[in-house]
Amino acid sequence: xxxxxxxxxxxxxxxxxxxxxxxxxxxxxxxxxxxxxxxxxxxxxxxxxxxxxxxxxxxxxxxxxxxxxxxxxxxxxxxxxxxxxxxxxxxxxxxxxxxxxxxxxxxxxxxxxxxxxxxxxxxxxxxxxxxxxxxxxxxxxxxxxxxxxxxxxxxxxxxxxxxxxxxxxxxxxxxxxxxxxxxxxxxxxxxxxxxxxxxxxxxxxxxxxxxxxxxxxxxxxxxxxxxxxxxxxxxxxxxxxxxxxxxxxxxxxxxxxxxxxxxxxxxxxxxxxxxxxxxxxxxxxxxxxxxxxxxxxxxxxxxxxxxxxxxxxxxxxxxxxxxxxxxxxxxxxxxxxxxxxxxxxxxxxxxxxxxxxxxxxxxxxxxxxxxxxxxxxxxxxxxxxxxxxxxxxxxxxxxxxxxxxxxxx
Amino acid sequence: xxxxxxxxxxxxxxxxxxxxxxxxxxxxxxxxxxxxxxxxxxxxxxxxxxxxxxxxxxxxxxxxxxxxxxxxxxxxxxxxxxxxxxxxxxxxxxxxxxxxxxxxxxxxxxxxxxxxxxxxxxxxxxxxxxxxxxxxxxxxxxxxxxxxxxxxxxxxxxxxxxxxxxxxxxxxxxxxxxxxxxxxxxxxxxxxxxxxxxxxxxxxxxxxxxxxxxxxxxxxxxxxxxxxxxxxxxxxxxxxxxxxxxxxxxxxxxxxxxxxxxxxxxxxxxxxxxxxxxxxxxxxxxxxxxxxxxxxxxxxxxxxxxxxxxxxxxxxxxxxxxxxxxxxxxxxxxxxxxxxxxxxxxxxxxxxxxxxxxxxxxxxxxxxxxxxxxxxxxxxxxxxxxxxxxxxxxx
Numbered sequence: 001x002x003x004x005x006x007x008x009x010x011x012x013x014x015x016x017x018x019x020x021x022x023x024x025x026x027x028x029x030x031x032x033x034x035x036x037x038x039x040x041x042x043x044x045x046x047x048x049x050x051x052x053x054x055x056x057x058x059x060x061x062x063x064x065x066x067x068x069x070x071x072x073x074x075x076x077x078x079x080x081x082x083x084x085x086x087x088x089x090x091x092x093x094x095x096x097x098x099x100x101x102x103x104x105x106x107x108x109x110x111x112x113x114x115x116x117x118x119x120x121x122x123x124x125x126x127x128x129x130x131x132x133x134x135x136x137x138x139x140x141x142x143x144x145x146x147x148x149x150x151x152x153x154x155x156x157x158x159x160x161x162x163x164x165x166x167x168x169x170x171x172x173x174x175x176x177x178x179x180x181x182x183x184x185x186x187x188x189x190x191x192x193x194x195x196x197x198x199x200x201x202x203x204x205x206x207x208x209x210x211x212x213x214x215x216x217x218x219x220x221x222x223x224x225x226x227x228x229x230x231x232x233x234x235x236x237x238x239x240x241x242x243x244x245x246x247x248x249x250x251x252x253x254x255x256x257x258x259x260x261x262x263x264x265x266x267x268x269x270x271x272x273x274x275x276x277x278x279x280x281x282x283x284x285x286x287x288x289x290x291x292x293x294x295x296x297x298x299x300x301x302x303x304x305x306x307x308x309x310x311x312x313x314x315x316x317x318x319x320x321x322x323x324x325x326x327x328x329x330x331x332x333x334x335x336x337x338x339x340x341x342x343x344x345x346x347x348x349x350x351x352x353x354x355x356x357x358x359x360x361x362x363x364x365x366x367x368x369x370x371x372x373x374x375x376x377x378x379x380x381x382x383x384x385x386x387x388x389x390x391x392x393x394x395x396x397x398x399x400x401x402x403x404x405x406x407x408x409x
Numbered sequence: 410x411x412x413x414x415x416x417x418x419x420x421x422x423x424x425x426x427x428x429x430x431x432x433x434x435x436x437x438x439x440x441x442x443x444x445x446x447x448x449x450x451x452x453x454x455x456x457x458x459x460x461x462x463x464x465x466x467x468x469x470x471x472x473x474x475x476x477x478x479x480x481x482x483x484x485x486x487x488x489x490x491x492x493x494x495x496x497x498x499x500x501x502x503x504x505x506x507x508x509x510x511x512x513x514x515x516x517x518x519x520x521x522x523x524x525x526x527x528x529x530x531x532x533x534x535x536x537x538x539x540x541x542x543x544x545x546x547x548x549x550x551x552x553x554x555x556x557x558x559x560x561x562x563x564x565x566x567x568x569x570x571x572x573x574x575x576x577x578x579x580x581x582x583x584x585x586x587x588x589x590x591x592x593x594x595x596x597x598x599x600x601x602x603x604x605x606x607x608x609x610x611x612x613x614x615x616x617x618x619x620x621x622x623x624x625x626x627x628x629x630x631x632x633x634x635x636x637x638x639x640x641x642x643x644x645x646x647x648x649x650x651x652x653x654x655x656x657x658x659x660x661x662x663x664x665x666x667x668x669x670x671x672x673x674x675x676x677x678x679x680x681x682x683x684x685x686x687x688x689x690x691x692x693x694x695x696x697x698x699x700x701x702x703x704x705x706x707x708x709x710x711x712x713x714x715x716x717x718x719x720x721x722x723x724x725x726x727x728x729x730x731x732x733x734x735x736x737x738x739x740x741x742x743x744x745x746x747x748x749x750x751x752x753x754x755x756x757x758x759x760x761x762x763x764x765x766x767x768x769x770x771x772x773x774x775x776x777x778x779x780x781x782x783x784x785x786x787x788x789x790x791x792x793x794x795x796x797x798x799x800x801x802x803x804x
Binding site: 303304305309313319335338339395400406407 | 420421687703705707712
């Protein structure tokens with residue numbers, strides 16, 4: 001693990017920081033300043049099926065794209081800027097400082113992109129990566145199935161040869177976030193039913209416009225969600241869309257899951273101190289205490305407890321980022337996923353405790369918009385410890401991969 | 410140490426540089442060779458008068474660790490507080506009972522932060538060589554660790570002061586060569602720290618053995634007369650610091666961070682021992698570690714230790730990087746609370762997962778729970794420190 005040699009590197013990073021700051025102040029659309037906490041989920045999701053996008057968001061994408069900064073660490077050949085992770089962190093720090101959204105976000109940028117960089121062939125990289133950098137295509141994830149949630153290796157989507165150059169897909173995926181707005185889906189499919197669970201899986205890319213692909217929205221307890229289920233009926237896919245080897249998709253799948261956990265972890269730890277600011281604001285509103293020490297000692301203690309956990313989590317994100325030389329997420333992504341999502345739930349629970357009866361509205365004039373949306377976000381946070389690999393699955397990963405505890409028999 | 414500055418915000422370096430990694434491995438080697446945890450039991454059973462090993466202490470001094478942070482002008486190495494916490498963490502792994510907390514975290518910090526040149530010259534070299542044990546007496550019955558809640562008083566008397574009051578939980582009091590006593594200068598006045606000779610007339614020191622088998626005495630001051638030079642830093646020290654934080658709080662904040670580093674070592678060792686046990690111990694014809702109920706609990710402890718480590722490293726860095734006592738105070742509260750929660754959880758689970766053997770005196774793992782409970786209370790409980798955090802953050 002090589003630490004950046006301090007003096008030269010930090011001088012260079014300082015220079016880069018100044019350059020980025022100047023660039024953003026000059027080129028970023030003024031209307032976007034201060035609009036975003038700049039987390040991975042906050043920005044332009046891209047794609048051809050995206051609803052109306054403000055012109056300034058597209059302009060922000062274009063000025064950053066011209067410098068390869070929509071995917072700063074990707075090689076220049078694929079639309080990135082070939083920067084180090086330390087540089088990317090500086091870039092994002094500066095965006096956060098100005099409250100600018102990420103120019104391009106989503107599963108293409110955060111999940112399939114890094115995975116293609118690692119496992120894709122040259123043709124696949126050239127076909128997809130520049131389009132992801134440009135926000136031209138949006139991706140969704142075809143992992144889960146009705147009978148393969150936490151037992152992901154149990155995927156059954158049938159993938160059978162159809163002539164010399166194609167496969168035929170039949171089956172169903174679930175929790176395919178944003179499938180109704182996506183251009184492409186990356187799928188785990190069953191190519192060998194005789195093999196042991198993990199051995200007969202293939203990682204394959206499917207154009208959502210292919211005949212036979214049908215996404216359908218799923219509503220959650222919060223009343224809305226990005227989730228969909230997606231049906232595959234005699235869907236013909238070129239063999240060249242297989243990433244990695246046929247029947248060896250599990251390796252690709254695991255790498256991608258690491259990127260996903262990282263993305264979820266980072267998205268929650270996006271703005272240091274935001275939890276405290278949010279909870280103190282709620283406390284002042286609901287306890288009718290515009291200033292000074294909060295009058296309810298127990299609520300004050302609870303706000304402090306959650307805010308301190310958030311501070312420790314932020315520092316852990318920083319520490320792990322400093323500790324790793326290259327960017328691939330390792331087992332620490334499991335820690336980040338579980339801590340981040342549970343922290344988020346505790347934050348909402350603390351907020352709901354502060355809101356009391358004002359948190360019980362679903363609709364109507366007795367509640368302001370903030371009350372109503374907070375209640376729904378609290379409900380939405382219940383999904384965070386399930387999606388992207390449940391907390392229990394993360395604990396299994398830590399137990400085996402980090403602590404070396406034996407397999408459950 | 411690299412610091413990236415962005416609009417006044419510093420990015421803290423949360424990893425060790427090469428020299429610090431070397432320091433860590435030499436201390437670790439020393440601790441592994443010279444300081445098995447079972448020493449606590451041996452010292453206890455022998456009713457050892459001192460409560461720690463004088464030879465281990467002087468060897469540590471020879472290796473330069475006691476004077477690590479002491480300025481070179483006073484015969485130390487002049488390194489940072491962060492380096493000191495690297496040593497403390499390793500000593501914490503084996504729960505070393507040597508007077509590190511009293512002398513290096515309380516005594517030396519107080520002298521370095523608030524002492525006059527003459528006071529520093531009189532005591533810091535002796536600390537660096539291991540010849541002097543120095544402690545701080547700040548707590549009273551009912552004050553629950555709040556240095557501002559006690560009744561000990563320093564009445565001005567001629568050019569000097571008359572000290573009176575009773576202090577409890579004074580670490581290593583009965584072996585101390587110097588006891589710094591905090592006392593209100595006049596009723597309702599500011600807190601001063603006074604250099605008190607334990608052998609002076611009117612001073613009574615009683616030794617207690619604490620839950621963790623370390624020394625925690627009671628110090629009684631009955632109209633103890635001291636000169637003006639006994640006030641640490643002189644009258645100027647009675648002004649509060651730059652961030653509106655009193656000297657005694659600044660000392661305790663450093664002590665909280667140093668103690669949290671020691672706790673980090675303790676939780677790491679207890680956790681490693683427990684994971685090793687889970688792998689080797691067979692029940693129902695399979696290793697304990699193959700049971701998912703235990704795997705998940707172990708994995709949660711691992712996450713908790715990861716957060717504690719980040720908080721401790723950050724706090725130790727802030728001491729060296731930030732001149733603002735309020736910043737240090739925030740990070741100190743954070744480090745101590747995270748370390749306390751993690752250490753206690755690890756120690757409690759360590760006994761549970763060790764099963765029957767874990768609850769016996771014969772096995773070392775129980776010492777970690779005793780230390781975890783002691784450190785949980787020392788220098789501020791979690792609820793007190795959460796209140797301090799809330800106050801420092803303006804709510």
